[in-house]
Amino acid sequence: MSNPQAQDVIRCQYCEDKSAVFHCVPCGDELCPECKVFHLKSKVPSGHNIIRLSERFHPTNQVKICEVHLSKAYEACCEDCLVPVCITCIQEEHNKHAIGKLQELYEKQKAGTAEKLSKMKTLWKSEFTQRLLDFKEEENQMKTSHKIVRKNMKKQAEDFIGHISAIMNKCFHDSEEDERKQSEAISLQKMEAERFGKNIDLLIEKLESLIESNHPVDLILYRKKNPDIFNELKLPEKFDIVMPSFTAGHFNKSLNEQQFGKYTANHDSHDSHLKLCDDSLQNKQPTSSASKTLSIKTILGFSVKIGEAKTKKENLLYATCLDDRSAYISGEGPGILLIDRSGTELDNVSTDSKPWGLGVMQDGSLIYTDGSDKAIYSFSLSKEKTKLITTEHGPRGLCCIRSGDILVCMGLFNAARVVKYSKSGKKIQEFQTDQNGERLFIHPRFICENVNDDFCISDLNFMNNNVVVLNKSGNLRFRYDGNVVFKTLKEEFQPSGVATDSLGHILIADNANKAVHLISQDGNFLSYILTEDDGISRPWGISVDTSDNLWLVEEENTCVKVYQYLL
Structure with missing residues (x-):
């Protein structure tokens, strides 16, 4: 054996x-x-x-x-x-x-990393623990202060109510006193009128008896003694009663606020982390979005596993919305699918190789990058495929901006750049270095335009990962490296898909940490819209549709999910 x-x-x-x-x-x-x-x-x-x-x-x-x-x-x-x-x-x-x-190189970086790690464990960890204790103490002080403020407000209100009640009681007393005097005057007039009525009745009775008397001497003698009896008949004088009235005083809100007292909130620099939209966006927002506010993690549409659909796709990587009902998606291997919210396949665009980026032109035409032949293709609504641009370096993410031009990420290391082309394919401008001549990117992957005309680029290079934001002239505004204050990422920040909404928020898919970051147009962290606890796994491509719904593709699960986060 x-x-x-x-x-x-x-x-x-x-x-x-x-x-x-x-x-x-x-x-x-x-x-x-x-x-x-x-x-x-x-x-x-x-x-x-x-x-x-x-x-x-x-x-x-x-x-x-x-x-x-x-x-x-x-x-x-x-x-x-x-x-x-x-x-x-x-x-x-x-x-x-x-x-x-x-x-x-590994040994050198290992030694440097170990030294920094040691400092993190000692210095930062202790300071972080102390900061948490400070937060707790500040929270207790804040709550106590608010209780005292509200108690003082209540006492001030009670004082105001007491003062107003005193004025009201005096008015009540004056009205009651006037009512008493007027009632007495009316009673006297009434008594005089009743006495006059009795005298009239007696006179009528006397005269009637004299007229009916059989002897004429009685009437003649009575008239002789009372010659002016009819001329003296006169009703008692009547005094008119003036009815009371009340004229309300003028209530001046501003004046009364000053009299009552004014509440002042103490805001610090961290308010920017709670602010959902900068004031500068007010003139940029479409009117249809003016009333929208942030409401995190509300599942709106569907979760469809494309690997089980009619046309299978594995390892989904890219997504771009056509409207608020459908989006183009692609993954490993050739081909691009157009699907709706139910996961129904609406169209299947044939490509020669794997697309490296998707975008939609203003007329609804699909554009995509082909890294194998360093080209950008367009696919019109009439299903006509055209090689639109031939590039010098391998193109990746791209987008069509409001001017109609096309922004394309391409190159690696010293060749890394963002290039702007006209819709006809003519090169207009390149962005490669900042104002100081420093390299802007190492490996730009995804790009989108914000409502303030900024360009947002995810630079995923596995060395210094960040999201780079340029103004429309190509000048560096800021970098976002995912290091949120007092929040710890489980893995190194790995920005992949990047998108913006009608309020100017920047949404970033963090592949390694299985999360979607939400930051302001100035780079301030606002919230994690989605995390691993919400059931997402390794998000890669994201896109925001015309109704501000987030479309997300998952690399591992081969799923497309739609979320509503603005209400």
């Missing part, structure tokens, strides 16, 4: 007779001790790195594939640019630079 362990023996790739004991990391060869000597005599740009065969699966000994040249492995480092490079990188971009060993 054969030994089952014999199948596990790895043979030397040179002599094929002896068991392999060593492994060369750059070459990937397994070697016996004798062949190791001959192998070391062969020359490679990065040199050989011989390790024990048992150590070949250690993370530090794994071969890393070049991000730019996917068929090549990182073999060395550029000492000028401080980046890992493959053979093709050296030939194309770094042929005049000093090339060194990866391990040496």
Whole structure:
């Protein structure tokens, strides 16, 4: 019976007779001790790195594939640019630079990182803990202060109410006193009128008896004695009663606020982190969005797994909205899908290779970059495909701005730039360095335009990842590196897709941390719209539609999700 362990023996790739004991990391060869000597005599740009065969699966000994040249492995480092490079990188971009060993650069950066890490654990950790305690104390003081303020307000209001009540009671007393006097006057007039009425009744009765008397002497004698009896008849004088009235005083709100007292809120510089929209945006906002406010994480539409749709797509990477009902998406491999919110496939655009960026022109035409032939293609609504632009460097993300021009991210390291083209394909302008001549980007990937005419570019280079924001003239406004005050990212910030909405917010997909950052147009962090706790996994491409809904594609789950975050 054969030994089952014999199948596990790895043979030397040179002599094929002896068991392999060593492994060369750059070459990937397994070697016996004798062949190791001959192998070391062969020359490679990065040199050989011989390790024990048992150590070949250690993370530090794994071969890393070049991000730019996917068929090549990182073999060395550029000492000028401080980046890992493959053979093709050296030939194309770094042929005049000093090339060194990866391990040496790693050891230098490892020592520096360890030193900074030690400071973080001691200095920053202790200060962060103390800051949390300060927050708690300030919160308690703030709550106590507000209670005292509200108590004083209530006492002031009670004083005002007491003063107003005193004025009201005096008015009530004056009215009641006038009512009493007027009632007495009316009673006297009434008594005089009743007495006059009784006298009239007696006189009428007397005269009627005299008229009806059988003897005429009685009437004659009575009239003789009372000659003016009819002339003296007169009703008692009547006094008119003036009815009361009330004229309300003028209530001046401003004056009364000064009399009552004014509440003053104490704001500090951190208010900018709570502000949803800068005042400067008011003249930029469309009227349809003027009443919108931020409401985080409200799922609006759908979550569709495109890998299960009619036309399968794997590892979704890019998305751009056509309107508020549909969006173009693409991933690994050729082809672009147009889908609606239900995940229904509306169109399937054929491409020769994998698209590296998607955009929509003002007339609704699709534009996309093709890195394989360094070109930008357009696909019209009449389904006519045209090579619109041929570029000097590999194009990636692109967008069509309000002027009708096209912005394109392209190049790597010293060749990294953003180029503006007219809609006919004529180069207009390039953005490569800032006002001081410093390089703006290392590897620009995604780009979009904001409502204030800024350009927002995600620079994902795995060395100094950030989002670069330029004004319309190409001058640097700020960089956002994801380091939010008092918030800790689990992984290094990895900005991929970037988008803006009608209120000027900048939305950034953070692939490594499985989150979507929301910042103001001036670079102030506002909130995480979505995190891993909300069920998203490795977001890559994002786009905001005409109704300010966020469309997000997930690289791992091959899903498209739509969220409403503005109400």
